[in-house]
Amino acid sequence: MKRRTKRVAFGLGFLAIAAIVLVVVLVITMLSPAPPPPKGPSGPTTQPEHRPEAQPADCPDVLVLSVPGTWESKANDDPYRPTANSRSLMLRITKALQGKFPQSRAEVYTVPYVAQFRNPTVLTDKQRDYNDSRAQGKRRASAKLAETHGHCPLTSYVLMGFSQGAVIVGDIASDIGNGRGPIPEQDADLVLGVGLIADGRRESGKQNDVAPSPDGVGAEITLAPFGSLVPGIEMTGPRPGGFGTLEERTYSICASGDLICDAPRVTNPLSAIGKLANAANNPVHAMYATTRYWSAGGSTATQWMFAWASRLIDEAPHPAHS
Template sequence: MSAATIGRRSACTVVLASALAWAGSVPAWADPEPAPTVTDCSDVIALAVPGTWETSADADRTIVPGMLGQITGPLLAAVGSAPTAAAGSAPQTTVHSSSTRDLATAAPRSSAMSVRAEQVPYVAQVGGPIAGIATGNPLTLSQSRATGKSALEARATELAQACPLSKFVVLGYSQGALIAGDFLSEIGNRRGVIDPSRILAGALLSDPMRSASVDPSGSASTAATYSANSKSSAVAETLVGSDPGGEGVLGTRDGGMGVLAERVTTMCAPSDTVCSLSGKSKVVAAVVPLLNLTPEDLPNYVIGRGMEMVKNVAEADPQVLARAASSVIGELTKLGVAAATSPHSLPITLAEMVFSSTMLDDLAAVVNLPEFDALVSFTKPDELVQQASQAVSYLLLDAHRSYASSYTVNASGDTATQWIVKWLTGKIQAGL
């Protein structure tokens, strides 16, 4: 065992022994605090935040489920820190949480750098009352996000204090990438619960707040090689693989990843609108905010959208506003004439106004709201097909599930999860 590893584990022993001694000194009349968790203070601790419906608040911390299990299992096998899970089962690691054994006497690992992984359990829901009809849980995305971030911060703080020499790898997928990205962004901008120096690496798959694409046109760029990457700004996370265009469906983070920008990678498969929303994804842009609404939020939401529309109209370019007014007046005049002269032709005139005239497009340029844009898109046959396909893709999540199977990020044919395993293995073995 290396002197560095012994030093790390000795430090952990001192910290934990002090904590246990303090706990034993609590007066009998006081409500005792829960005993600190005895933790194997590995050199590297991977914290995995699963996606929506992949975990729950009472999930077993020692089992990394779903998409991220396709990273932690092979990673631990590659660095020799844990046995591989049985075929068909979730990759897992052992966390010593109920023993007061001397950590300094733990059996040596087979690799120079000891590594362990665990998930961050949280109530991973989305959809609010709408989805609650089917799932029975009306938790909104914002509420679920808050519980996940709180759980991640609490666990990271606990481990950072118990294991002062350990470094962290933070992984996130889908809603978990949203939570992990928020966590890493705050740390990178020095507002987080631990110091940036404690973060070895971060990897985000389908981040709903992915930074805007390098290519503003939204067209996919050439697939990145294993060592290549692209960044839209100095503080943006590093994009690996092809550029899908657009940005995260929930926008982007102020300050990006800060000083962690070079240590945090992100991947987004083409057609995965969760992480590649563009101006073309009108229906998805209109629907996603509704996933954050509770019945109590609805009045404020409607009022807020109304006020935003008024503001947009007031600030519209005079020429754009004049064109919209002219279109509305012209089409209403046609309707009036049809109603007065040939009422039987009124349905045809109305259909022409909706499907053939430029009135709705001219109004959309003034109103400038995703909800109105989505409505207009349904009146155009070519856009209707595009919007329907994007909505179906968003709901069925085919591209969203491709990171461990069909979505490759380099010329060698590595999937996103395989690339991350290689990347992390290299960093860990190099002791970085």
Template sequence: MGLSVGFEQIPYVAQVGGPIGQVAHGDPLTLGESRAQGTAAVKKRLEQIDSDCPSSKVAILGYSQGSLIAGDVLSEIGNNKGAFPAKDILAAGLLSDPARTPTTADPDAETGTSSPAIQLPGAESFVGPNPGGQGVVGARPDGFGVLSDRVTSFCGTGDGICALSSKSKAIAAVVPLLNLKKEDIGPYATQRAVTLLTNVATADPADIIKAVRSVSTEVGRVSLAASVNPASLPLELARVVFSSSMLDDIGQVVRMPEYDAFLSLTKPDELATQAIEVASYALLGAHTAYNKTPVDQRGESATLWLAKWLLGRIEAQGY
């Protein structure tokens, strides 16, 4: 019997909504539920392939949420936690992986270095530009183990799905909400309230005193200005938000990502960073340009590079 190559797409419901998405556009599945459903579907298919044809070699490709799922499965296999043998994974390609490993020492950097600097062991191989930040859901802690040299990752500059700078605190703060089911909202709110109270109770007394003084000073200043000239109240409140140190002082006590996200919107440099990332993603099509943006000196796009690389791996197996 001759050797053959086949291609197939593993179906799953790709959603990230939960209660928020249900209201906004009718997507009831949370990111976590959709991710788990897709991961289970891929693992089930791999187990079937291994059972029906144990000599088969498999290449796995994924884009966006698909690459998140593919990467999760590959991480398990590469770290000897999966049911499919690592030796039978021929190659893998991840386009815009939401769990991309950071490739810069400073996750706050708005741009990456000229070449990837691997920050975690067992990281995937990178091709193309090296943007700053990391995947929006955070990196996989175990990497890809023995598959690290067979998993190739592509992330376009300005694609906030795979290159989210930690300066984009407002975007990062929204991601956990995408994993909330309806029944989780109450407990989540309670847990965040407990965290807030714990942070305040354990804060440095000097920080608490500083925050209280800042609040007292600003409240007194605003009250006095409003009593003299009520029309000045909006301007005084704006000055408190954008020019005073009060909000920063409160942040030292609160220590909550949600508060940091709000605070980042009052800082021109961080607000500009977030605006640029949102514009790159939504308006400039950074997330959908993998068939156009060059990733090597020959000007090949990520999809073309990946197709040629996979063909070479397949031909090397004698197919």
């Protein structure tokens, strides 16, 4: 009996020691660093297989596409030297970029479109309807992107817009990021960044909101429940799919109290449309080139956007040219 007891005790002791050893081995294994990954080929990375190694000599490294706001453009304006409105907010950014970079590095293209917003509450207002203006701006911007991408497959893009122009640029960015845009989904990585100032379809938190940023939403979202109740002015609501794969590369600036991008809830659509039509003149919406209603580290919205775009262009690839 004593020998059996000793054998049992010895067996249990051996199992206990074995268990301890096993635990120690497992702990050491888990805490040990993983083996280094196999080394890849040295040297610069190559282009994706569907892209050529070089592009035509007349192609820019980067296309900066800018869409001005309401009353800041005309359908026949010069896209490289716009003169429709010398006080256009976007000109503060695009002119500075043209002065900093040669056209071979950054082609700066300002989309010419009617840029109007007829106020249906004023019978004498003969401007083009918002629907027509917005649609023309999007068609022309999309055509320029598609044309450039077809001829210059290695060119990168910086997209930016203000007010109605921000709605247009945001809609195109949403299309690209969700695989339905003028630049194919497989090439969406060529879009380096999207910059929006006072976006009428803004949703807080659905992109990089540049602080300080209000929690409100764009006027087109606030008024979306009323659909196209007012002829010529369709409020389209949130963008389907948001910005998709471009969400992390999209930056939005909105000043608190700007009715275009920080709109309150409304119950009277006709009255709200009238306010929206005149919002381009409200002191908050018109002051993004100053620090009065919005600033980041002492910079105005236009200064912030210029610095952001400059950094993207500085860091953009330098594709080979044939």
